Amino acid sequence: MTSPLSNLFVQISINFQLRAYKMQALENDAKKVARLRENDVKKETLLRKRMEQYIKSLQERIVKEIESIDGKKFLIDRWEREQGGYGISCVLQDGKVFEKAGVNISVVSGELPTLAIQQMKSRHKELDPSKGPFPFFAAGISIVMHPHNPHAPTIHMNYRYFEIEKEDGSPLSWWFGGGSDLTPSYLYEDDAIHFHKTLKEACDKHDPNYYPDFKKWCDEYFYLKHRKEARGVGGIFFDDLDNKPPEKIFEFVKQCGDSFLESYVPLVKRRMNTTFTANEKEWQQIRRGRYVEFNLVWDRGTKFGLQTPGSRIESIFMSLPLTARWEYMHVPDKNSREDKLMQVLKHPNNWV
Amino acid sequence: MTSPLSNLFVQISINFQLRAYKMQALENDAKKVARLRENDVKKETLLRKRMEQYIKSLQERIVKEIESIDGKKFLIDRWEREQGGYGISCVLQDGKVFEKAGVNISVVSGELPTLAIQQMKSRHKELDPSKGPFPFFAAGISIVMHPHNPHAPTIHMNYRYFEIEKEDGSPLSWWFGGGSDLTPSYLYEDDAIHFHKTLKEACDKHDPNYYPDFKKWCDEYFYLKHRKEARGVGGIFFDDLDNKPPEKIFEFVKQCGDSFLESYVPLVKRRMNTTFTANEKEWQQIRRGRYVEFNLVWDRGTKFGLQTPGSRIESIFMSLPLTARWEYMHVPDKNSREDKLMQVLKHPNNWV
Numbered sequence: 001m002t003s004p005l006s007n008l009f010v011q012i013s014i015n016f017q018l019r020a021y022k023m024q025a026l027e028n029d030a031k032k033v034a035r036l037r038e039n040d041v042k043k044e045t046l047l048r049k050r051m052e053q054y055i056k057s058l059q060e061r062i063v064k065e066i067e068s069i070d071g072k073k074f075l076i077d078r079w080e081r082e083q084g085g086y087g088i089s090c091v092l093q094d095g096k097v098f099e100k101a102g103v104n105i106s107v108v109s110g111e112l113p114t115l116a117i118q119q120m121k122s123r124h125k126e127l128d129p130s131k132g133p134f135p136f137f138a139a140g141i142s143i144v145m146h147p148h149n150p151h152a153p154t155i156h157m158n159y160r161y162f163e164i165e166k167e168d169g170s171p172l173s174w175w176f177g178g179g180s181d182l183t184p185s186y187l188y189e190d191d192a193i194h195f196h197k198t199l200k201e202a203c204d205k206h207d208p209n210y211y212p213d214f215k216k217w218c219d220e221y222f223y224l225k226h227r228k229e230a231r232g233v234g235g236i237f238f239d240d241l242d243n244k245p246p247e248k249i250f251e252f253v254k255q256c257g258d259s260f261l262e263s264y265v266p267l268v269k270r271r272m273n274t275t276f277t278a279n280e281k282e283w284q285q286i287r288r289g290r291y292v293e294f295n296l297v298w299d300r301g302t303k304f305g306l307q308t309p310g311s312r313i314e315s316i317f318m319s320l321p322l323t324a325r326w327e328y329m330h331v332p333d334k335n336s337r338e339d340k341l342m343q344v345l346k347h348p349n350n351w352v
Numbered sequence: 353m354t355s356p357l358s359n360l361f362v363q364i365s366i367n368f369q370l371r372a373y374k375m376q377a378l379e380n381d382a383k384k385v386a387r388l389r390e391n392d393v394k395k396e397t398l399l400r401k402r403m404e405q406y407i408k409s410l411q412e413r414i415v416k417e418i419e420s421i422d423g424k425k426f427l428i429d430r431w432e433r434e435q436g437g438y439g440i441s442c443v444l445q446d447g448k449v450f451e452k453a454g455v456n457i458s459v460v461s462g463e464l465p466t467l468a469i470q471q472m473k474s475r476h477k478e479l480d481p482s483k484g485p486f487p488f489f490a491a492g493i494s495i496v497m498h499p500h501n502p503h504a505p506t507i508h509m510n511y512r513y514f515e516i517e518k519e520d521g522s523p524l525s526w527w528f529g530g531g532s533d534l535t536p537s538y539l540y541e542d543d544a545i546h547f548h549k550t551l552k553e554a555c556d557k558h559d560p561n562y563y564p565d566f567k568k569w570c571d572e573y574f575y576l577k578h579r580k581e582a583r584g585v586g587g588i589f590f591d592d593l594d595n596k597p598p599e600k601i602f603e604f605v606k607q608c609g610d611s612f613l614e615s616y617v618p619l620v621k622r623r624m625n626t627t628f629t630a631n632e633k634e635w636q637q638i639r640r641g642r643y644v645e646f647n648l649v650w651d652r653g654t655k656f657g658l659q660t661p662g663s664r665i666e667s668i669f670m671s672l673p674l675t676a677r678w679e680y681m682h683v684p685d686k687n688s689r690e691d692k693l694m695q696v697l698k699h700p701n702n703w704v
Contacts, residue, residue, distance in 0.1 A: 075680070075681075093679065093680050226665050227665065292644060293648065296644070296645065296648035296649050297648050297658060306577075306578045306649060307578075313578050313579065314680060317678055317680075318680055320678040321678065322677060322679065323637070323675065323677050324644075324675070324676050324677075324678075325674060325675050325676075326452075326672040326673065326674060326676075327445065327674065328443040328454070328669075328670055329429070329443075329666050
């Protein structure tokens with residue numbers, strides 16, 4: 001049905017298609033921004049707006065499901081950022097199942113400080129600090145859940161969409177980032193396998209390289225260099241993802257977000273009523289200490305937040321456990337269950 | 353008895369005396385180092401050796417006194433640093449009075465990494481990173497004590513002597529640093545006054561500017577920018593102190609070290625048996641959380657240690673409390689005792 005000439009054209013253009021698609025998507029978004037500035041309608045068609053709507057509805061779904069497991073209600077705070085934007089923080093503290101569970105979204109915009117541009121420069125060549133500050137937009141969801149029971153694992157999930165604009169409002173740069181990782185105090189291999197399998201399924205629907213690449217990235221990112229140990233049994237992590245059309249990556253991110261409850265709820269239901277000893281609780285508290293160490297010493301997001309004027313400390317620190325413990329020279333007995341976890345943290349496993 | 357000519361010489365030379373004294377002290381030390389390399393005698397005359405002996409004997413005295421208060425013995429570890437030097441860590445954990453008390457000394461030497469030189473460059477102009485790495489020597493004592501009772505304050509003290517050598521072994525640069533600060537969970541003005549008065553008396557014996565200058569420096573250093581609050585009621589802090597002959601500063605540092613027990617023991621004895629409620633204990637745990645935040649996010653020493661290869665993590669983290677707590681959006685009731693502490697942390701006081 002197509003001529004040989006048009007076939008050839010398809011062959012040639014295929015190499016440029018991805019780039020063109022991305023450029024066009026950016027231009028479309030830019031045009032949409034421009035249009036919106038004249039006429040504040042059809043907001044829902046903009047990617048940034050749809051990301052905002054998506055994380056809002058995901059937050060609602062997750063809060064509802066976790067409340068049904070715990071029995072206690074989340075405390076919900078909506079806050080405004082002086083420099084532009086808002087957030088909704090949902091925190092459940094001292095519940096029946098959860099010591100602390102937080103589900104935050106934030107949708108912020110404003111001027112990206114020169115310092116932040118310099119930090120991003122190595123990953124985003126298009127950012128010229130001398131031409132800044134640039135207007136930016138960021139929308140993200142961030143979740144951390146610490147159950148009481150030492151046999152039930154801690155979970156973390158975070159997905160964010162970032163845009164940097166040129167002066168005329170057209171996007172100079174955009175990307176997605178995020179991931180999800182599991183931090184048990186006691187190793188249940190079945191749990192780690194279920195968690196990774198769910199994430200792999202979500203990834204595989206979009207790109208066969210996503211799971212292996214992002215699993216590796218996760219092991220590297222959630223690593224406590226000063227302890228020479230991983231934070232937990234990993235998961236997936238990626239940042240600066242912009243090598244496909246934004247709509248495609250948005251679909252992938254939604255798939256990951258949608259898989260949260262499936263990846264975690266079965267594990268917490270399975271372990272939340274396991275009987276435990278005082279020693280097991282103490283071990284969990286020591287592991288919580290490592291969680292604090294990672295977040296305060298290494299986590300880029302936390303560090304960035306703490307040094308950014310106008311950021312909401314209470315929302316950043318929602319990720320910290322309710323309680324933690326630091327014992328001097330605590331080393332688990334050889335071949336104990338605690339030691340078994342440590343072996344996996346020292347030598348990351350391939351779970352699927 | 354002296355001629356007018358020699359009197360004149362004294363007048364002229366007085367301006368140069370301080371500088372000459374310092375230069376000579378450095379040269380003397382350099383000569384001593386050289387001599388020692390030929391003949392390993394008279395080690396005790398070297399400042400670095402005397403600093404080492406001083407912190408060792410101070411460690412012994414403090415450990416003995418704290419053991420007599422607590423009733424439990426310190427765990428004593430001597431460790432060797434692969435790259436050069438050693439340390440002695442004394443830690444008392446879960447005692448009768450103290451949740452955790454650590455008294456560390458370390459005497460380390462080796463090559464100062466270029467990164468460390470670059471960080472020090474702004475304060476030490478004589479360091480040219482292109483000429484490094486330089487051999488260095490550092491000897492210090494570091495103390496943190498967290499009592500169980502929420503009415504008894506946490507104390508921190510640290511004094512260190514640092515030398516950077518030229519290739520021929522003569523000192524290129526040397527300085528002292530350190531200080532001591534008090535972190536109560538409940539404000540007892542008498543305690544803060546006693547603490548500051550003891551430090552002021554130690555300072556005043558050496559220089560009338562020391563206490564006011566170092567009190568201010570302490571308020572600035574032990575400050576949690578992300579919380580807009582001080583860590584505690586302050587004390588003294590100084591760094592890069594080299595503006596007097598080294599022997600003079602060493603005398604001052606010894607005076608400060610010697611005042612530790614006097615500054616703290618009366619306070620802990622006064623408060624260790626005060627009855628307290630579960631709410632007061634919880635408030636202490638929240639304040640412990642802030643202590644962890646300061647040490648992991650802001651403290652230069654901790655950051656430096658975590659990023660230095662071969663440093664002993666267990667000794668660095670000895671400063672962390674045994675237990676800590678992070679509650680979402682915890683704000684003390686207006687005019688409560690907890691709020692009274694917060695007011696002082698927001699607006700540092702002059703205690704003497």
